[in-house]
Amino acid sequence: MPQRQIYLLSPRQLSAETIAVTFAKTSRSPQSFRQIAAELSEEQSARFHEKWVIGYGHASVAEHAVLHIAFENVSRLAVECIESNRLASYTEKSTRYQTWNLDEFYLPPEIETSPWRARYVETTRLLFQTYQDILPALRAEVRKRLPLRENETEQAWDRRVRSQYVDAARFLLPASALANLGMTVNARALEHAIRKMLSHPLEEVRQIGIQLKQTAQEEVPTLLKYAEASPYLQTLSERLPLVASKLAAPSPSSGDWCVLVAWEPDAEDRLLAAALYRYGNLPYLEALRAVQNASHTQRLEWASLLLSGVNRHQLPLREFEHTCYTFDLIMDQGAYFEFKRHRMMTQSPQLLTAGLGYATPRLIEEAGVAAPYHRAMQAAAETYRLLAEWNPQVAQYIVPNGFYRRVLVTFNLREAYHFCQLRAASNAHFSIRRLALRIAEEIRRVHPLLASAMELPQESWEEIEAQSFV
Ligand SMILES: Cc1cc2nc3c(=O)[nH]c(=O)nc-3n(C[C@H](O)[C@H](O)[C@H](O)COP(=O)(O)OP(=O)(O)OC[C@H]3O[C@@H](n4cnc5c(N)ncnc54)[C@H](O)[C@@H]3O)c2cc1C
Structure with a gap:
């Protein structure tokens, strides 16, 4: 042998x-x-x-053919396109553990040659200056609550608590803030990524696409040779906004930030049937009928067998992927930036705008820096309004992390377990923790049995909201 x-x-x-x-x-x-x-x-x-x-x-x-690609000094807005490729891996500069200097922002070529240059630079500088100015006050406020431990050095204390005050300051960082990220990707996924970049409405992203193609071809000259802009994507990004702009304005009742818009009422039956199908030999419809005809006690027994042993470190069986949820979500851009990293989801974000208002972290008020915060956020909203009339794509660069954004998302129950458990954990940013707990609550509301094994903290999303936001 x-x-x-x-x-x-x-x-x-x-x-x-x-x-x-x-x-x-x-x-x-x-x-x-x-x-x-x-x-x-x-x-x-x-x-x-x-x-x-x-x-x-x-x-x-x-x-x-796998490549490891380093991107430096690309705007966080461009990062969205780079990271929109599901079949790749990324690590980026954290807005929780690092801070930004005054000049670490991108000046888009569209703006450089427009009448908006001075206004854009002035507003961006105000945001960055305010970000820098409020950091010491936020840090001092955190120090009051979490004093130095015995024998702890200043640096060790800062490492331990830095995210707490930077988490609040980050709401001011605009989408033009520069980032570094590493991407590991195979040549097939990269070809698709380059096609999307070359078709993108933003000049920065198209430039990145060209540079990326040249750089990657040093390693894979043939496989990327035909990565070109997609007329399909270009046409849609030109024409669909015109079609959508003719629809009626949102109704006053469309304010909830987490709406479960679609789920399968018979998910429990279908999931049990899928599990019995996998481990048995019945055709699916017969397995489904067996589940539908089973007694309540029998179904509970099967469900508890499927769920026992599921915890934060053990995802449920792949059959949990047979049932999906669609949510219409509104979250601050900082939270969206973390949310978009979840690749086992289908996400449709709307453009980043200042139109839905912004969040104010409670720490900002408690540290006595609400006035400069609101001044900077309102200046950003006003500059956004002016820029958006001219070019809504480019106007996104000025919008800070604190502004709300709408995202339609569909994911299966297995990913729901992963997302909710990971992002509701106490070390996550309060904004995404609130979101994860609310999503879990909505899923539990419609599928109490299926979601019953999610390991979540005791806190409710309402408590996080009350503690963390004004
Ligand atoms: C505490 C914390 C700190 C973080 N800090 C940073 C940071 O500083 N910088 C940063 O860039 N990101 C950071 N992240 C984001 C993190 O790296 C993930 O990108 C993000 O949480 C998405 O999680 P995921 O990859 O597990 O989930 P998903 O993309 O939702 O994937 C779900 C699951 O599918 C599997 N999977 C998906 N894709 C792959 C793949 N390509 N290969 C193998 N398995 C895959 C994994 O099991 C994964 O858990 C942080 C996250 C946490 C929770």
Whole structure:
């Protein structure tokens, strides 16, 4: 019997494109991967990709070519497009553990050549200056509540509590604030990402797309060769806003910030049926009928079997993905920036605007810096209003993290468990904790049994809201 072998194809020895071809060739070749790789040159790999991946559409081969891409000094608004790619991994500069200097913001080319340049720079500087100015007062307020421990150094104290005061100051940071992020992505997902960037309405994002394509081609020259702008995406981003702008204005009753707009009333039956289907041999409709005809006690027994052992470190079975929830959410932009990192969801954010108002963290009032905070936020709202009449896409850059944003989101129950448990934890930012607890409450309201194993803190979202926001 041939011996089992498990080994790495190291990117230190083989190019990303050669690794991808080596794996692809196992489909037709009886040779070992080492033998296949040894016989390949970079030119042969390029020819293979041209023929199979590009010519015949065997695109999944490109997933074996993985890149690690560093982005520095891109606006947080551009980060949204970069991170909108679900099949990739990211780590970015934290607004909770780092602070921003006065000049760490982006001046968009559209504004540079417009009559709005001076106004944009003045408002951005006011936001950054206010951010810097209120940090000491917020820090002092936190110090009153969380004094230095015995033998604790000033630096150790700061490391321990920094997020508490930076969490409040971050509401002032505009979407133009510059960020660094690392992205790990395969060439197939990257091609899609570049296409989205090249089709984007913002000049900064299109420039990033061009630079990214050039940079990544140093590693994967063939696989990204045909990454071009998508006329489909370009047309939609030009035409759909015109169509949508003709709809009626929102009604006064559309104010709730967390509305469960769709769920499946028979989710419990369907989920139990899916689990019995997987571990049995019935066709699905017969499994469903068996569940529907079962006694209440029997169903409870099956459900408790499915849920026992589920906790923060153990997600429920994949069958929990057969039931979904759609929420219409309003959250502050800071919370959205964290929320968008959850890739196992379908998220449709509206443009960032100043139209829905802004949140005020309670710490800002308690530290006595509400007046400069409101002054800066109102100045941002006014500059936004002026800019938005001219270009609503570009106007987003001026909007600070504290402003509210609408997002339509659909996710399955398994992801709901993950999101709610992770983001309701006490170390999360109060804004996303409130959101996670409210989402959990809504799911429990419609599916008390299915959501009963979620491990959540004792606090309610109302308590977090009362403690953390004015
Ligand atoms: C306390 C805390 C601090 C954080 N600090 C930072 C920070 O400083 N900087 C920063 O950039 N982010 C930070 N994050 C965000 C974090 O890194 C995640 O991006 C975010 O929480 C989304 O979580 P997720 O990846 O588990 O969830 P989702 O994207 O919702 O995915 C759900 C689950 O699917 C699986 N999954 C999804 N995609 C992959 C994949 N590509 N490979 C393997 N498994 C996958 C995982 O099991 C994952 O838990 C922080 C998060 C927390 C909770």
